[in-house]
Amino acid sequence: MRRLADITLLAALGIALPAHAEEPVYAPSLRVCADPNNLPFSNQAGEGFENKLAQMVARTLGWSVTYTWWAQRRGFVRQTLKAGLCDVVMGVPAHYDLVETTKPYYRSSYVFISRAERRLDLSSLDDPRLHALSIGVHLIGDDGNNPPPAHALGQEGIIDNVRGYPIYGDYRQPNPPARLIDAVSAGEIDVAAAWGPLAGYFAKQSSVPLAVTPIDDDGRFAPLRFRFAIAMGVRKGDDVLRDRLNGFIDDNKAAITALLASYGVPLVGSAQTASGGH
Incomplete structure (x- = not known):
């Protein structure tokens, strides 16, 4: 139906069609839910480490990157990922209960x-x-x-x-x-x-x-936690994308660590996981 509408519009504009017009072939897109104003994580200029990580993922998969921009505050997951506007949040607590999480890629x-x-x-x-x-x-x-x-x-x-x-x-x-x-x-x-x-x-x-x-206080103020494992989050049930992202994490640990270090991210060897939030 959309192709028919496009052809009709072209004809109305007096633009000749090729004798055998074919549908263009587009590469798959990594559709990222992100905050446009939240460095060091992400911004609309693509300067955050989550922006760079999304580019790394897409390049590895042979995909492009597109964004749905939304301020990352309460309602963020509901208004973006759960609404189907995008497919992955690049940084969420591991085992975050509103999404399906990958394995952690930093702590x-x-x-x-x-x-x-x-x-x-x-x-x-x-x-x-x-x-x-x-x-x-x-x-x-x-x-x-x-x-x-x-x-x-x-x-x-x-x-x-x-x-x-x-x-x-x-x-x-x-x-x-x-x-x-x-x-x-x-x-x-x-x-x-x-x-x-x-x-x-x-x-x-x-x-x-x-x-x-x-802050070296894990256990001292239990149940409060101060160390957290961070993963990527996809819609619940999207096991295909989750598994692709897990494969990327497994294959690119050194590159991910180098990226985080370049942004001054303090890394720790072990971490608690968390749930709740947006």
Whole structure:
């Protein structure tokens, strides 16, 4: 029907058709669900490591890459992947219950980030020095669904000296979650507790030397977790694409690790998995 409509339109425009017009053959496309303003993960200019990873996958499979752009906040999976607008989310927690996940392709940790000149060398959220430092954390919402460091600090009674930075922020500005790291660079706060890939990337971009150290508290604040395995996510039941992606991960571990290292992503050897979210 679409071909007939196209032929009719061409005829109406007075454009001659070849004697034996054939349907064009298109290469399959890796249809990616992604945030257009969320470095170091993705942006519309293709500068994030998830953009680069999608290109690697597509090149290996002989496919092209297309995107459905959507702000990655609550409702992201429902409005994109589950709606059939795209087929893969390049970064989700392993065993994330809203999608079918691949095997993990990296593991990272929440970290402390501070100005290197301070030489704080923090590694635990129960460090007594945190009671006297100004601390920045990301806030997701007012329903208690905030990142693990925010909850752990509350358990330690560290509240009055904690400053929250909305993780969604002002979407009119580039990469809203980076405002937390900017606050450390500017000296507005002494230290931040943030997700490692975000902190590691923006520490590399900072004009002020910043120190990034993993939060080594897994088990101490159970059931809170600070290390997570990250996978790709496809629609439930899409085993064919999941298996292709698993094959890519198996065959390209060194290249994936090198890509992540180039973005400053702190990698850890073991991790908890998680579910829930968008």
